[in-house]
Amino acid sequence: MTFKIITDSTADLNEEWAKEHAVTIMGLTIELDGKSYDTTGDNRIKVETLLEQMKNGAQPKTSQVNVGQFEEVFRQAAKDEQEVLYIAFSSVLSGTYQSAVMARDLVLADYPKATIEIIDTLAAAGGEGYLSMLAVEARDKGKSLLETKAMIEDILPRLRTYFLVDDLHHLVRGGRLSKTTAVVGSLANIKPLLWIDTQGRLVALAKVRGRKKGMKKMVECATEELGHSTAVVAYANDREAAESLKASLLENETITEVIILPLGPVISAHVGPNTLAIFTIGKNAR
Structure with missing residues (x-):
């Protein structure tokens, strides 16, 4: 693996697939009836549960991935001298992209030689997910981070x-x-x-x-x-x-x-x- 690929839970990728293909998924959170739920990991809220409650009148709210969460992931990659390509949820639909940009700037201040590239997909759901799949395919075929980024930006x-x-x-x-x-x-x-x-x-x-x-x-x-x-x-x-x-x-x-x-x-x-x-x-x- 030549570089690390990161995306969001909004890409709707299967978590087992993501693990098999070394893709890190950053999880947004959902607030439902006053309780906060993860959207990644073993304790993530099941979409079937959410939809059923919405049918019964529930009004969930979503929260972006915060700067600290991104900083932790980016900083560890910088320490490991691993290049990062983050394929982000649309900046028009969420503040998650901006959180990532802020976190990158913080990490680069301490690790100026680190490579942390961020793509604002202006996409969501299966669109964002498919871009992530294409990035994995390119990486696994030996494409560099910059070559993969250029390919994704051409498709966007x-x-x-x-x-x-x-x-x-x-x-x-x-x-x-x-x-x-x-x-x-x-x-x-x-x-x-x-x-x-x-x-x-x-x-x-x-x-x-x-x-x-x-x-x-x-x-x-x-x-x-x-x-x-x-x-x-x-x-x-x-x-x-x-x-x-x-x-x-x-x-x-x-x-x-x-x-x-x-x-x-x-x-x-x-x-x-x-x-x-x-x-x-x-x-x-x-």
Whole structure:
């Protein structure tokens, strides 16, 4: 292993996979009914538990990874003379990226020769997770940290993220979406299709009547001018719908692989039950 790869629990990577591939996952925290929960490790909150409580009216809050947590990890890597590549949750959606930047500056003051590179993915969930997978693949093929970083930064503008959310009020409550969009989405079974724009903001892309039509529209958008043969599907407690999206995506001759990832607790806390998402890489910047 030539360098250390770090990402967040918002990347929704399987922890066993992360251990096998030497990926460190920094865990955001969730506050639910006055109690704080981890999103990594053996005592992490189960997403099924979270979603069930949300169905019953719970309103979870999420907290970013703090400076001290990053400093501890970065400082140990510097002591070990190990290079670090941190693939970060979108700076538009969380302060976690800024915490990492501050921690890096603190460590570099003491270890000026250390290499700590940070990428603001402007992405989340399966998009961030897939970027992390690609970084692991590049590292394991012998690419240097800087070569891997350059590859990821080349992909970033072409990474497409689409969300179909049942209840937009979870996103409004967390400050990730405007109240106006949520009101439109609550009218007559209208399902706004959301995407992450060029600035990393989660915005409405289209308005579709009903979930099935929303899924069809999401596939259409995600498969326009594809630049990569792999797609990622993410879901919250609706594996059957995720499998349906996978089958639809594989009908496109460009797509040869579809990775299905369950949404983790942090992203689920913001988007709520029954959310679906597709992540693809296009030929051109979005």
